[in-house]
Amino acid sequence: MEKIPVAILAATGIVGQRFVQLLDKHPWFQVMALTGSDRNIGLPYGEACRWVLPEPMPDWARNMDLKRSEPEEIKVPLIFSSLPAQAALEIEARFAQAGAIVCTNASAYRWEPDVPILLPEVNPEHVELIQFQRQQRGWKGGIATNANCTSTGMTIVLKALQDGFGLRRVFAVSLQALSGAGIPGVPSLDIADNVLPWISGEEEKVEREPRKILGKLRGQTIDQADFVISAQTNRVAVTDGHLVCLSIELGKRASIPEVSSVLSDFSIPEISRGLPLTPEPVIKLMEREDRPQPRLDRMIGSGMTTVVGRVRPDPIFDLRLVVLSHNTIRGAAGGSIYNAELINKVGMLG
Amino acid sequence: MEKIPVAILAATGIVGQRFVQLLDKHPWFQVMALTGSDRNIGLPYGEACRWVLPEPMPDWARNMDLKRSEPEEIKVPLIFSSLPAQAALEIEARFAQAGAIVCTNASAYRWEPDVPILLPEVNPEHVELIQFQRQQRGWKGGIATNANCTSTGMTIVLKALQDGFGLRRVFAVSLQALSGAGIPGVPSLDIADNVLPWISGEEEKVEREPRKILGKLRGQTIDQADFVISAQTNRVAVTDGHLVCLSIELGKRASIPEVSSVLSDFSIPEISRGLPLTPEPVIKLMEREDRPQPRLDRMIGSGMTTVVGRVRPDPIFDLRLVVLSHNTIRGAAGGSIYNAELINKVGMLG
Amino acid sequence: MEKIPVAILAATGIVGQRFVQLLDKHPWFQVMALTGSDRNIGLPYGEACRWVLPEPMPDWARNMDLKRSEPEEIKVPLIFSSLPAQAALEIEARFAQAGAIVCTNASAYRWEPDVPILLPEVNPEHVELIQFQRQQRGWKGGIATNANCTSTGMTIVLKALQDGFGLRRVFAVSLQALSGAGIPGVPSLDIADNVLPWISGEEEKVEREPRKILGKLRGQTIDQADFVISAQTNRVAVTDGHLVCLSIELGKRASIPEVSSVLSDFSIPEISRGLPLTPEPVIKLMEREDRPQPRLDRMIGSGMTTVVGRVRPDPIFDLRLVVLSHNTIRGAAGGSIYNAELINKVGMLG
């Protein structure tokens, strides 16, 4: 089988690096172009990029010269983007216009009514919105966003609970990793022996995104799911892996064993199974009371699994639990690639 | 004025060290004895104690020989205890029996109906329970406990809100410092590049203690305050300073400016003012959205102030905020000393 | 091919866990028994062991019941030991007596004249000493030790330089990882926002071991290599990977390009090549001035490669460089397994 040529926009950042690493030896996709900021155009990736992943930079990437993020220069049917939100707004549209499917980690389009925030474990049917993008915007391609890195894991858990019992209200307090802030990101003096109790714009995303993702596709729009989230987000001195403490009010009463069963039995929609990055398992339910922990558990399922622990009753709502998700794999680059795999499977690619 | 002789039980642990450091040059109290575990009896404190505070060990402590925690050997009217809960149960009672006032950081007696969990900023009138201890137990002295280090700061905040608006329900998620686990405490490999989402017994304490502290003294018992707390507690890689994210449902509606006023105007009960360790200010309300932070703000008011920030509306309850409190000063040794100062002021000491 | 049955002594510690992880799916060896401390005998490994590795515990290990470290109970031809030095002294001898080859990470036997400190990249011929053990001690098996985790990487570098230019004097200052201290090891409060400038017994090992490893086998003893090492060892807040800064006086003058060539061209002795854990490459020479770094480079060659950088002139001696080696893989469990592979290849096993 011939591989599908793809490009990575803003490939030198930390999510860009994860795209490069996760697309190395991908069975379906082959990276043909990497783009960078203006001052790096023409430089080999290996020289322009300060690589911060423990996995070594693939050799094919090292010698690839950085290009501009221009559809005229980069003619491939599939684009992975980790552009900053501002730049994404214009550039991603131009690629979609020119016929490419853009799977993006940027937040720019997440709130457009005809753009899905796609989680294949949760709402693969939202991929239909790409058709409406084509109709309404005259695009030949389309845009699929993935969720914010903190929203991702908890939304997968909320999906299982929504299906099982319905959802009413959710308190979420996060302890987020440094890699979520990119490069150079958080200055080391800010976080050494410290916690930062605020992350710009994060709480708004965590409160809104799950409701769209869990919403119902009705005609050409999505009816947002009818529950409320209150979020408090914190940065802690951890390299990778976002932890979220949740207290949840269900739609109907459920015992802890019932909740645990629903979580560990949760299965991915048929259409999203068996893809190269399909998480295996989708949810890992840990029994030890001191788990999940970022350093020990973030790489379960190669970083694609949503790890859950401490499922227990809540004295105010129905239950409490802790969710861990690898923020630059499942919550960013891996999520975008999984989205692309789904889009390819349903035949909307090329 | 002649100083009151005092002793510190279990002086080599991290709270014991804080007692030593905070009692150095105390205007009212003079340390006459330090106790340690059996294998260290007779050794000079400077030799037996692995001192882990940045402030230097006082010279008077260095050369003091460790004694047994025995009332027969240690005859002083005031005892500070950082004994482990199990040992505290028997030993603290014996000192109280023998006539000493025991101000303890141990949890052993917190749930005895005639023992106060005393916070001078909140419930100085609970000191009356010591009289009932004397009547009912035949003790000549008495025991006053201080709250768990995580309960402490949030209870002071809850007191201000209870007075202003009443309280109904509280979600609390903590990010707690390493010093809260004592010495040797958390192994470094457990917390390096990591978060621990569980602290043994901690959530129970955080859910129960504030209700007793905020309760009303009625006859010889305390009517627990009528609100509910749900707590999730986490350990993070910070040396000192516990941070707690709170979402609070008040007894009646209040605007954020009203809440902020109530917090910044909160004043300590008359009887607890002007003591050597009275926090100044009692509550520090920070305006920057990224504060409080443990490393920068834990030493406000010499570590006795309760620091509050990010006061903002909550989409589910009424308001959200973040509380920071120095866990081994306000939340442990400093709290016990402040209790002793109050007890002395009301004339119950000696 | 039938696999060789092996056992791991003291399998619950951090080096023991690395043995379990690295022996999972090993092509030659199959773990038949795990031992633990007295209080855990009979418990399944998954219950007795607080697993601290990010790689998941293999399922076969989880359900294996812990045994005593007794040759009567554990009859396999190959033993991997991460016993503490004191226990190793007696127990390893009993296994060797009973006919097993013991590949040990303990230091107990390193200074016995008839026991090799074996590094297959450096001194595979020292394996001959096992024959003398059998003659002199009447053992049916034998003991091969591996070097201290800090000695390991630097000795491989010193070997290349010794071969190329001879060696006279070496200054070594280490920055060592937390996992080198085992479990529970360094208390987190000791290392948070801190460096420990001392590691018990470490400097002596680093100064002595390389001279034995680089010594010549002459008759039944080893003539220690004739150069001097001065070592200063420090503990830093890194999970894995020991960094050593070296200043080296060679036996004869050499330019930096000559030194670099000798390092990057260094090849493993014929007999030690092509084994399952043979490092590939043996030495990785990094060119960027800010490498090697523990987090980014410790897993090069699956943690078996010795990583070198910053090769440059020294104003006092001939050259300076920085060495990084994964302390629990190449410097401990991986080293012992590589030793066992070599011993099996030369036919001394069973």
Place this chain on the structure above:
Amino acid sequence: MEKIPVAILAATGIVGQRFVQLLDKHPWFQVMALTGSDRNIGLPYGEACRWVLPEPMPDWARNMDLKRSEPEEIKVPLIFSSLPAQAALEIEARFAQAGAIVCTNASAYRWEPDVPILLPEVNPEHVELIQFQRQQRGWKGGIATNANCTSTGMTIVLKALQDGFGLRRVFAVSLQALSGAGIPGVPSLDIADNVLPWISGEEEKVEREPRKILGKLRGQTIDQADFVISAQTNRVAVTDGHLVCLSIELGKRASIPEVSSVLSDFSIPEISRGLPLTPEPVIKLMEREDRPQPRLDRMIGSGMTTVVGRVRPDPIFDLRLVVLSHNTIRGAAGGSIYNAELINKVGMLG
């Protein structure tokens, strides 16, 4: 006594913040102006400065508007500078020309033959060079630099040893704190779970500066001291406090007790004693084998003391030891202020 008006150039950086904090309530100097980068001119310091010190920002600073670093706007006799090297070159000269004494932490002028690198504990007589600046450059004021933060502590130790025994050769390997890199400085992802084995330009400074500081003033120049230093510098995850491991060859043989006596008996030159920031003690010799440690010992002598430990024989040179010095206090802002106090005492100020 009326205080001397002073200004701080580049007051928003980390060394600038230390100047502000250390000059708060200084008995001789009063801050009249603070300067910042172009985009912050006119803003109150409290708004423009992201304060990263645990000590609270003084109120007088909070409301002071930032000015340009221009002698026309800032007419005070004493300037403290933490400008970057490039900007320092021009701006500091203009202030010196206009009549101000500039005590600077910048490296720009350290290698001018008529500019001293001044350590009052070591070479107060070098202050004479300011006279030659006035003669040769026509300046009405003058410039005194302080040493690099890593050079500082070790040079004070080397001075004691030079006086006692002479010096020949020194190996120095540093473990340096994050605050040495300023704000924003080292990205947190670069140092989390990591060590950086390279600091730009640092090794050159550490190898050169001590020889000038320890040199003899002869006529109008300084004869550099005749010994050699080899330096390797590393960054570690510590907030404050640089640790340096030294191996030293003396001019003549000395026993460890002789060395220890020389270090603990070292006394500051008469002229530099009794000033507001004179370290007390100048050198603190620690006896425990695991000290000094940055977190526990950096604040000895309010951060002005040079802390030494692990004095022991060296198998190659004569002795080894470990030095700790607070890099932003003794090694930067505190050092500059101490220099200014000395300059004022000798009557060269105003």
